[in-house]
Amino acid sequence: MTRYLRYLVPLAIFFILVAFLYRGLSLDPKRVPSPLVGKPMPEFSLPRLQDPAATLSDSDLKGKVSVLNIWATWCVSCRAEHEVLLQLANTGLVDIYGLNYKDERAKAQQWLRQLGDPYLANAFDADGRTGIDWGVYGAPETFIMDKQGMIRHKHIGPLTVDALNSTILPLIAELQATP
């Protein structure tokens, strides 16, 4: 009997794999409901990416509609969404802030020089502490806040032109219109 058992190992491994794949079907890698939507944004105060002496804090984002984009140079999808962020910045409809997440300062600065800088300012979150407060699962993620500093929307994964046109731009327009 034991002679036969070892030949069942590949089959057993395969079925474990199938269990995960089946579970994976009902999970959407892009969508995680954020408990933060509808709540005020978490407080933070971090050194700025370009100027470590200056700080960026949640109060800088208040009083206007704002976008916070979580990104890092090690994140391939961030590169993919960068063009879209630049497009959003070019519309001039909204101020985009960045949270540079668990990254190296020099690399991040290099990245912005290389790919263009859509951000008004970047907070440099070296140890990812602020990222945890914001419930970041993986970069890139993008939050949209209203004028009172309430989180109104969270986009997980790279921004796309579609998402911009169908959800984000209409939402920004709506938030801009409300006092």
Next chain:
Amino acid sequence: MIPELGNFALILALCLAVVLATVPMIGSLNNTPGWVALARPAALGQFTFLLISFACLVNAFLSNDFSVLYVAQNGNSQLPVIYKVSAVWGAHEGSLLLWALILGTWTVAVSLFSRKLPAEVLARVLSVMGMVSIGFISFMLFTSNPFDRIFPAPLEGGDLNPLLQDFGLAVHPPMLYMGYVGLSVAFSFAIAALIGGKLDAAWARWSRPWTLIAWVFLTIGITLGSWWAYYELGWGGWWFWDPVENASFMPWLVATALIHSLAVTEKRGAFKRWTVLLALLAFSLSLLGTFLVRSGVLTSVHSFAADPERGLFILVFLCIVIGGSLMLYAWRAPDVTSGGKFDLFCRETLLLGNNVLLVVITAFVLLGTLAPLIYDAMGWGKISVGFPWFTAMFVIFTPFLVFLMGMGPLARWKKQDPADLARQLRIALLVSIGGGVLLALPLFHKGSVSMGLAVALSLWVVSSLLLSLRQRFRYRKGLSGVLKDFGARGSGSYYGMLIAHLGIAFFIIGITSVTQFDVEQDIRMSPGQTVDLAGHTFRFEGAKAVRGPNYRADQGTIRVFNADGKEVAVLSPEKRTYTVQTRPMTEAGIDAGFLRDIYVSLGETLGNGDWSLRLYYKPLVRWIWLGGILMGFGGLLAAVDRRYRMASRPETVAAPAAAERLATQSRS
């Protein structure tokens, strides 16, 4: 009307696939020659209808028939003709049709070129391929029919994704699919052998050339994809460890192990169970790749329309095909006799060592690819696995792999005295270590341990290949003896091995050189301004607006001069905006060379004619793809080795006689 014909042909192809999957298989089990003989015509019929169906879809694109949903989504009347054709496989539904057509092609090819096979073995092989075909055609018909209509028909199509409007991407998917689907031949041979209970050297010999050809296509397909990413994505990267890339890389790794293991089984009769398992795994991983790409369980930059319903269909299909084949394996494999005996140290064990390493690497790639999914499913949160994981894995395993690779060709089968082998390889070891240390020292450049290691590994491979060549020529006197050797039996696989391994040597140096010594700078430049980079002077001549057939673009001009002030290249990178899908695209300006590439891409316009530019100097980057091409060429050489053809010639005459004998036997 024509799309309906295409749909109808697809349904007929499915019917024939069902016939192919059942009748010859049953016939082979209860010895009914008439049923067995149905395999070939059914395969041919299935192929014909798939071809008709495919032609109908091509026609829909060429004639801008936007009443077909798929054409309306991916076609456009302004597309150049070549991209109208390649748009057929530019998205999910059409690429499935291409997949099915290629599977049909392989099935017919097997039925035509394997006349030497015993009729019932051939019938079983074709039947198993028919079963796979059922899965894919019904997947298309039930969940993703490329011939679905849309009403009212739009006036213009949504256009092919601009990223795919490129020659490299027009040929990359067909190549890759030829590889993926080609592995189904090895798979079907393995299943047929398991059913028949005859896993012998003959089985290995039959499946070897097929596996090699599939592997060649896979190698070339992956190389093309990497080359495309390099010049099209505009930031000089050539591999991203994206799930979709890994999906093509895993079957390649296992197929590489398989072609080596098949060699042992053919020549020595050993590793039968292991070889058969590899054959099953290689195709299973191709199917798994399909699942990962199509179901949307992982995020990928190669985003095809993801759909859970489709995912479920493929998952069930995976369970039937992979689960079924592994079950058959668990049932039959214990009864397979182990083949030729061998010592603890000999060529067999070296090849086994490499096989195991390749499979371990595959397991790590699989783990890295699925980690986000596993984390998510276990409720541990979301993670993304990137370069560090995969790079670390390769830096750890590759030296061992290459070390064994150097010894393999020189070691003897069955029994090898380690001291004797060490004596033979003494020079290779010396050359390798010497060269490595030399390159690691800061003599030619700033010095780099990684580069030293890479050079040492490559020299190890190359010098051991030279030693093996010397050994081979020892008994072939003079030039005529050497020339005669090129045409001899088995020389194709030997020289093929030589060239493919040489490819690995180039590949290692290319990768290391690019990762270590690549120089890049991004800079704001005004027209007429110059900048120095890596011993070259770049002069920006400004950018002007140009129009393409279906895009507008800004085209920059950069003149590159060498240290002596001589002009070496004029580059024209573009920033394109396609009229339909207004996504900005970069077209890099590349001056390619054997020793270095100069790569320029256009960033953003900054006003007053100023642009942000990215300049790269990439030493030896071509060696990466040169390595891939050499590997592919080596595989091809091995696949067309004379001994496969010599075996087939006399037996093609004998085959009808054998069939007749079988027929008379059953009649009596």
